[in-house]
Amino acid sequence: MVGFCLKMSKNKKRVPMRTCIACRAVKPKEELVRLVYSPEGLVEIDTTGKRPGRGAYLCGRSECWERGAKRLGYVLTARNKKK
Numbered sequence: 451m452v453g454f455c456l457k458m459s460k461n462k463k464r465v466p467m468r469t470c471i472a473c474r475a476v477k478p479k480e481e482l483v484r485l486v487y488s489p490e491g492l493v494e495i496d497t498t499g500k501r502p503g504r505g506a507y508l509c510g511r512s513e514c515w516e517r518g519a520k521r522l523g524y525v526l527t528a529r530n531k532k533k
């Protein structure tokens with residue numbers, strides 16, 4: 451029975467997963483909004499998912515957007531500063 455279940459799940463398409471920086475929920479990439487820290491130092495919403503630059507993801511909850519907005523600058527710039 452268990453072996454059968456494993457076989458079934460392996461047939462599913464692999465969906466790239468991303469983590470919301472505010473609530474840490476792991477969701478399929480398409481369900482999250484990508485934010486990009488541009489070379490100009492601005493945080494922009496990436497609707498295409500293809501923009502260059504450092505990316506971070508937020509889920510659709512308004513709560514996460516409030517928390518995420520504060521965290522985002524820190525998350526993205528802290529990585530730059532440390533190296």
Ligand SMILES: [Zn+2]
Nearest residue numbers: 470473509514
């Ligand atoms: Zn979230």
